[in-house]
Amino acid sequence: MSQPELPLVLIGFGNVARRFLRLLDESAERLDFTWRVVGLSTRHHGSVIDTAGIDVARAIALVESNQSLDRLESEPRERSGIDVIRQVTDAMADEASDGRLVCVETTVLDIDRGEPAVSHVRAALEGQAHVITANKGPAAFAYHELEALAESVDRIFFFEGAVMDGVPVFNLVRETMPAIAIDGFRGVINSTCNFILSELERGKEFDVALAEMQARGIAEADPSLDVDGWDAAAKTAALVNVLMGSAMTPHHVVRSGIRDVTGLDVRDAIARNRRIRLVASASRQGGKVRARVEPEVLERSDPLANLEDVENALYLNTDLLGQVGIVQRTGSLTQTAYALLSDLARISQRLRDI
């Protein structure tokens, strides 16, 4: 079969989105699809729509030199992310109706309501576009509504990058564990907190460790999202919604961050052959799912105790396979971008299977 061509509209054009486009180029020979970018929406650098295909290299160069994408259009106009999605799905109604149009959502996490990401996903699905996102918001705040919408229009709504970057978590369960029930999970899923705890153990200062994570582009711009446990809570809510069939938001997760954990605390734990790690967990209790994010003092034999620096791991409690763990040992922008690539490859796969 010939390779499908997927038109992409990107809502959010930050580091992750730009790395994603470069990764597609680097991986082109290994992919069974081609693509062109037909819409770009940025927060501070305007937007551009061109159904014939945007000059991506030029768009990246403009944004990275702090110039506006308006230069790529003859008659530039102001548009919101929603505007870009609606105009592209209208202009490319044929491709949308063929199931080839894909919206790539990478705006930043809003921990109050998951907006405008949730609205972006909804608008794209309503326009018959598939949606892939690295944003935790949609799955954390509105998974069941959006998944029902996606099914009703026979489109894909994937978000592998929401937890542990491109290391498969949602795809792991969906694609490789048929007929399995998940009763709970435990994990270390915030790299910034794990790095800070590791540095505290080595005698470094909290703020210095946090600054290093920000410099490496791993910490969120607003450090409260990491150190107060919000990022882990959003991931936990997404995991509960998707894997355990329950419905919660990050605000339902019992949450305590690492802001009050001191070097004294972590070194005292080590002296007792233990380690403090920020653990995200969920379990069913009397038919209801309870979820928590909090620092735990772990025995050395706990598989979460030996995660260093930016390592992540998630252990799923399953009915047929017992406890299954997936471990991420390195984290970088490429891994987050790869999450989008792996989601896009599944859309292509589905098109080829039809």
Added chain:
Amino acid sequence: MSQPELPLVLIGFGNVARRFLRLLDESAERLDFTWRVVGLSTRHHGSVIDTAGIDVARAIALVESNQSLDRLESEPRERSGIDVIRQVTDAMADEASDGRLVCVETTVLDIDRGEPAVSHVRAALEGQAHVITANKGPAAFAYHELEALAESVDRIFFFEGAVMDGVPVFNLVRETMPAIAIDGFRGVINSTCNFILSELERGKEFDVALAEMQARGIAEADPSLDVDGWDAAAKTAALVNVLMGSAMTPHHVVRSGIRDVTGLDVRDAIARNRRIRLVASASRQGGKVRARVEPEVLERSDPLANLEDVENALYLNTDLLGQVGIVQRTGSLTQTAYALLSDLARISQRLRDI
């Protein structure tokens, strides 16, 4: 779409195959396919073919009370596994040609040449049946030939159960890591050896620990396959063949088992804050893949060092995701049976996608 009905022919009818059939029954409501068993071949209890569907409960009862399956046929005759495959693929040529007939291969591992399992897989594919197997032999001895044959007849040849039971390894890479290259791996993938080493650490005797693994149905009938590293070598060869694109057999794996590891050795390692584990590994060296199975003295910080008893783990070195680990914390017959179920579910998925 309506649920496909998959006729199954089972070659090998031991613990794994019988648990697989019970697991299908237990999971029936969660599966998107139905099935009927049309052929059974055993090593010591005869065989039976009935394209209308065999009474599975009665077949299980006969074998478990040490009686022959011949009783289920009006005119029983002696047949090899190959005979059963050929007669079923002939009698069910329509179902085979529709891509619905599935051969479930669960004979025991032959470490010399992987036979007769390799011939079973070949005969089934030649008859246009899909093949799923929990036997390591076919992927360890003849993966490239059999996969090419499967592709040429547009059928599936899956063997998730060959490594780490039903915990996804091959499906993990195939289904969730598109466009990724694997440069090597390290793992603890033989439960019996890991259990023996754990027991030696606790001061137990080697032979007592081995006997317990045999009693629990985890050790191979021939203990040499486990303690001399052959089982791990077969798994390593399968991993190299499938994930690294190279071609080797278990005999190409540099191999050293745990027969000479003493209680003194493992307790001496613990005294130095280290642990001895049987490690399987492979890496590319100058364009060639080198693979080893041998006891290694590991630092406590090594993610393989903390695997207890029958826990397994495999860490893959990937180009785009760095090191990714998958961990199995419990092992049982159900998990091996689940491997077959997950492979069968993918065949059904493919039929539904067409």
